[in-house]
Amino acid sequence: MPDWLEVALRTLFAVVILFLMTRLLGKRQISQLSFFEYITGITIGSLAAYISMDLESHWLLGLVSLIVWVLVSLGIEFLQMKSKKVRDFIDSKATILIKDGKILEDNVKKERLSSDELLQQLRKKNVFKTADVEFAVIEPSGEINVLLKKEHQPLTPSHLGITVGPEPEPQTVIMDGKMMDEPLATIGLSREWLYTELEKIGVTIENVFLGQVDAYGQLYVDLYDDKLQVPEPQQKASLLAQLKKCEADLEMFGLSTDNETVKQMYEQCSNQLKQIITDVRPLLIR
Structure with missing residues (x-):
C-alpha cells in the first residue's frame, strides 16, 4: 500500500x-476544564496524531493507549461525581478573593494573581471599584465570579415586589430565507399568519x-440587505394606545351624563381599566 494512502x-x-472518544467523555467548555482534563485533551490529540502519521509503529498500539487514557478519564469523572473529597483533590476548591469590599491579599497571592489581573477580571464583570464587591471568588476553572453589594446591584422586579411570569423563548420561524414549520407549530401559528406579517x-x-417570533406574537426579521430598514412591530404599542383611549372614553362618558348611577358606573369602569393598564404596562412597553 502506498504511504500516502496508508x-x-x-x-x-x-x-x-x-x-467517538470525545463524545464519550461529554461536553465541556474550555474554560470549564480542570487541569487534568486539559492535559487529557492534549494527550488524546497527540495520540490521534501518532496513530495517523507514525507508519513505523502499529496503529493498534496507539489505539490501546488512547482507550486507556479515555477509560482513566471516565473513571476519574465517575469518582468526582461520587465523592466531594476526590473533586476537591483533583479540581481544587474555590478561593475567596474579596469579602465585604476587602481584598484578601493572601488568597490572591495563593492563586498567583497580580493586582492588575484581579482588576482586569473584575472589569470583565462590569465592576470597577473593589469597594462595591460583597463577595468575589475564583472558581477551580479559573473564572472569577462577583456578587455586588445590595445597593450596587441592578434594580429588578423582585426588588419592587413585582411578580413576573416566565417568558417563553423566541421561536426562529425563518432561517436563510426558508420557513421553519416546526417552530411555527410550537407557538400555534400558521404559514398564512407569517405571510400576512411579512406583507405588513x-x-x-x-x-x-x-x-x-417573541412570546407576544411579534415578528422580528433580519434581512440579507443590511441597508434596508424594517419597521419595528407595533402591536403592543397599538394595544396600549387603545386601552388608554378606552379609559379616556369612559371618563368622558361619565362627565357627559347627569345620571348619578350611570356616572358612578363609568367612573368605576374607568378606574378598573386604569388599574389594568398599570398592571400590563411593563409588558407592553418592552
Whole structure:
C-alpha cells in the first residue's frame, strides 16, 4: 500500500475514533476544564496524531493507549461525581478573593494573581471599584465570579415586589430565507399568519436571513440587505394606545351624563381599566 494512502486511511480512522472518544467523555467548555482534563485533551490529540502519521509503529498500539487514557478519564469523572473529597483533590476548591469590599491579599497571592489581573477580571464583570464587591471568588476553572453589594446591584422586579411570569423563548420561524414549520407549530401559528406579517412590513420571505417570533406574537426579521430598514412591530404599542383611549372614553362618558348611577358606573369602569393598564404596562412597553 502506498504511504500516502496508508496515512489517509489511518487519519480517517483516527478522526472517527477521536470523535467517538470525545463524545464519550461529554461536553465541556474550555474554560470549564480542570487541569487534568486539559492535559487529557492534549494527550488524546497527540495520540490521534501518532496513530495517523507514525507508519513505523502499529496503529493498534496507539489505539490501546488512547482507550486507556479515555477509560482513566471516565473513571476519574465517575469518582468526582461520587465523592466531594476526590473533586476537591483533583479540581481544587474555590478561593475567596474579596469579602465585604476587602481584598484578601493572601488568597490572591495563593492563586498567583497580580493586582492588575484581579482588576482586569473584575472589569470583565462590569465592576470597577473593589469597594462595591460583597463577595468575589475564583472558581477551580479559573473564572472569577462577583456578587455586588445590595445597593450596587441592578434594580429588578423582585426588588419592587413585582411578580413576573416566565417568558417563553423566541421561536426562529425563518432561517436563510426558508420557513421553519416546526417552530411555527410550537407557538400555534400558521404559514398564512407569517405571510400576512411579512406583507405588513413589505418584505418577501426570500429576502429574510433570520426571522423570530417573541412570546407576544411579534415578528422580528433580519434581512440579507443590511441597508434596508424594517419597521419595528407595533402591536403592543397599538394595544396600549387603545386601552388608554378606552379609559379616556369612559371618563368622558361619565362627565357627559347627569345620571348619578350611570356616572358612578363609568367612573368605576374607568378606574378598573386604569388599574389594568398599570398592571400590563411593563409588558407592553418592552
